Every structure is written in structure tokens, then in C-alpha cells.
Amino acid sequence: MEYKDYYQSLGVEKAASADDIKKAxxxxxxxxxxDVSKHKDSDSKTKEINEAYGVLGDAEKRTAYDELGSGGRAGQRFQPPPDWASSFGGGANGADSDFFSDLFANVGQRSRGRGPGAGYQARGEDIHAAITVDLVDLYHGATRTVTMRVPQRDASGRAVTTDKSxxxxxxKGVLPGQQLRLSGQGHPGIGGGGSGDLFLEIGLxxxxxxxxxxxxxxxTVPVTPWEAALGAxxxxxxPSGDVEVTVPAGSQTGRKLRLKGRGIPARLPGDLYLVLEVVLPPADNEKARALYETMARELAFNPRARTGA
Structure with missing residues (x-):
């Protein structure tokens, strides 16, 4: 089988701390x-990243990986020691096996010096992922389906990856950047240990x-020149529904109308600011051009005077 450099997959040094690995x-x-990546291999990259973190994010698996893989290079032929398979209870069986499955299906048993059937239990690792939602979802709440590739154990106890929805x-009221915790939806445990949790970071x-x-x-709220000049x-x-507002006479582009409490309904609700944008009608026919020419004569002024130009 080919050696996989999990440190390279996460873009960290071998001496990286646990926090640095989690951040990466x-x-x-x-x-x-x-949902957000335009990378053509986003699915395979996500699988590679999750597999790498499943090892480097676990202290025992990382130690075992470092012991076995010292001097290994990505893509290089790799053969674990002869006694490795027996330490796992028959996990590895050669080049046709998946690298992750062969080495880490029961790493907890080996790292603690126990043989198969010793009753070792360990909680599964947490998974960190992201989900992007519409602004209206933050106002009203929503239900979304998330599909991930996660490691699971088959009938023989080997670690395999599978799609999980x-x-x-x-x-309602969750904010961008906050995390949702889904208990028990992370990596499966070892030896009957509980599953880890899934943490979903909210993106907009x-x-x-x-x-x-x-x-x-x-x-941003577009308004006509006459609405801005005369008021309307x-x-x-x-996002919370239609509202009736008054545009004050003499408004300019950039003026803000504050609607208190109409922002995201978080624990401390925010405000909604309507930012006016004056939009000019096109001068694409004779009548329109004539009207602009009349305005140029009758309403002539220097809009740059106040800027010192």
C-alpha cells in the first residue's frame, strides 16, 4: 500500500500542536x-482532510502513526511491521487494503499494549464542518440536509468511509460564525465507545x-430621484417580511433608515439598516433626453462644490 502523509494533507509541520492541527x-x-468550494476535487479533498484529522486529531493514533511512518513519503510503498496486524486482531492484509483501515482500525488496542478482545473502549473523534445558509434562514429557522463522507466500521470491524446524510x-437567531453541536454524529467510537459530536459552523x-x-x-434599497428629492x-x-417606510425629502445615496429590532433575531436582536441608493432613469429616448436637458437648465447646480472639487 502507499504511504499517506497526513501532515501534508493538513498543511502542518510534524511538530504542530493539537490546536494548530485543529485550526488547520x-x-x-x-x-x-x-456548498462553497469551486474546486473540482472538493469531495475527494474533504475525504482526505477528514481522514488525516481522524488520525492526527487523536493523540493515540497520532503517536502510532508517527512511530510507523517515520521517514515515509506520500505515495511511497509502505509496509507495516509484521506484528502490526496481529496487534489489531487481523486488520491488515497487504497492498489491497486501505491505508487508514489497515493501520488505525483498532489503534487504541495497540497503543495501550492490549490484544484483541481486551475490551478497550474509546469515544469517537469530533467532526468539524461548515454549512452555508440564506439570510432568511437566520430569521425564521430552517431544516437542511448535510451529506458528509465519514469513517464507519463494517461488519468485520474494519474502518471504511461512507456517505452519511x-x-x-x-x-432562528443563529449568527454567522456560530457552531451547531450535533451530539453523537461524529466519528464512531472504538470497542463500543460512544460516537463523537459534529460541529457545524454557520456560513452565509x-x-x-x-x-x-x-x-x-x-x-441596499434603490429609490427614484423624485422619491429621494420629494420624499415618499x-x-x-x-428578510422578515415587507415593511412600509418613509423616505425623507432631500435624501441622498447612502442615507440610512434604521428599523430597530429588525435585524437577526438573536439573543440580543440586531437592527436593520435600509441604505438608500438613488437610481437614475436611463436617457435612452428623445423624451427622456429632453427632460434631462430641461433639468440641466432649470435645476443647474454644482454637486462637487461641497467636496471642494
Whole structure:
């Protein structure tokens, strides 16, 4: 079988701390998450990252990996010591076996000096992943399905990877960057030990209409020149529903109208700021051009005077 350099997979040095390994893992998971990544091999990269963290994120597995793999290079032919398979209770069987399965299916038994059937138990590792949602989901809550490739154990106890779909409830008021903890949805335990947890970091899908700052939301609202100049009552669609607002006379592009408590309904609800954008009608016909020419004569002024230009 070919040696896999898990440190290279996570982009860390062999002397990296546990915290550095976790940070690198979480960063890569966000980068290659299928919902946000345009990388053509995002699925295989995610599988590689999860496999690497499944080893380096566990102190016992990392120690065993370092002992076996000292001097190994990625892609190099690799053969574990003759007694390794018996220490696992018959796990390894040569080049046709998966590297992860052969070496780490029962690493807890070997690292503690116990043979097969010794009753060793260990809790499974946690999984860190990311999920991207729409802004409206943060306002009202939602249910989404997340599919991941995770390690599991087959009938013979060997570690294999498989697709796992989980329904996730996005709670109302959650903020971008926060994590949802799904108990027992992480890596399976060893010897009957409990599964780890799944931590999902909330990401926000890009939308040119909105900008989010904590629980505050900024929404761009186009208005006509006459609405801005004369004032008007307008209907504005927002993530929490349509609202009627008054555009004050003499408004300019960039003016903010604050709607208190209309931001993300977090524990401390934010505000919604409507940012006005004056949009000019096109001068694409004779009548429109004539109107602009009349305005140029009748309403002539220097808009740059106040800037000192």
C-alpha cells in the first residue's frame, strides 16, 4: 500500500500542536466544503482532510502513526511491521487494503499494549464542518440536509468511509460564525465507545442586497430621484417580511433608515439598516433626453462644490 502523509494533507509541520492541527483542519473543511468550494476535487479533498484529522486529531493514533511512518513519503510503498496486524486482531492484509483501515482500525488496542478482545473502549473523534445558509434562514429557522463522507466500521470491524446524510435544524437567531453541536454524529467510537459530536459552523450565502455585521443587517434599497428629492412612502421587502417606510425629502445615496429590532433575531436582536441608493432613469429616448436637458437648465447646480472639487 502507499504511504499517506497526513501532515501534508493538513498543511502542518510534524511538530504542530493539537490546536494548530485543529485550526488547520477547520480552515480546510470550510475551504473545500461542497456548498462553497469551486474546486473540482472538493469531495475527494474533504475525504482526505477528514481522514488525516481522524488520525492526527487523536493523540493515540497520532503517536502510532508517527512511530510507523517515520521517514515515509506520500505515495511511497509502505509496509507495516509484521506484528502490526496481529496487534489489531487481523486488520491488515497487504497492498489491497486501505491505508487508514489497515493501520488505525483498532489503534487504541495497540497503543495501550492490549490484544484483541481486551475490551478497550474509546469515544469517537469530533467532526468539524461548515454549512452555508440564506439570510432568511437566520430569521425564521430552517431544516437542511448535510451529506458528509465519514469513517464507519463494517461488519468485520474494519474502518471504511461512507456517505452519511443528516437533517440539521437551523435555529432562528443563529449568527454567522456560530457552531451547531450535533451530539453523537461524529466519528464512531472504538470497542463500543460512544460516537463523537459534529460541529457545524454557520456560513452565509452571498447576496448583494445585504451585508451582515454581527446581528445587524444592512440592506441596499434603490429609490427614484423624485422619491429621494420629494420624499415618499415605499414598500421594502426584508428578510422578515415587507415593511412600509418613509423616505425623507432631500435624501441622498447612502442615507440610512434604521428599523430597530429588525435585524437577526438573536439573543440580543440586531437592527436593520435600509441604505438608500438613488437610481437614475436611463436617457435612452428623445423624451427622456429632453427632460434631462430641461433639468440641466432649470435645476443647474454644482454637486462637487461641497467636496471642494
Amino acid at each position: 483542519y477547520r480552515k480546510l473543511v470550510r475551504k473545500y466544503h461542497p 443528516i437533517e440539521v435544524k437551523i435555529p 450565502k452571498s447576496d448583494q442586497r445585504y451585508r451582515v455585521d454581527g446581528s445587524h443587517v444592512y440592506e 412612502g415605499i414598500a421594502v421587502p426584508t
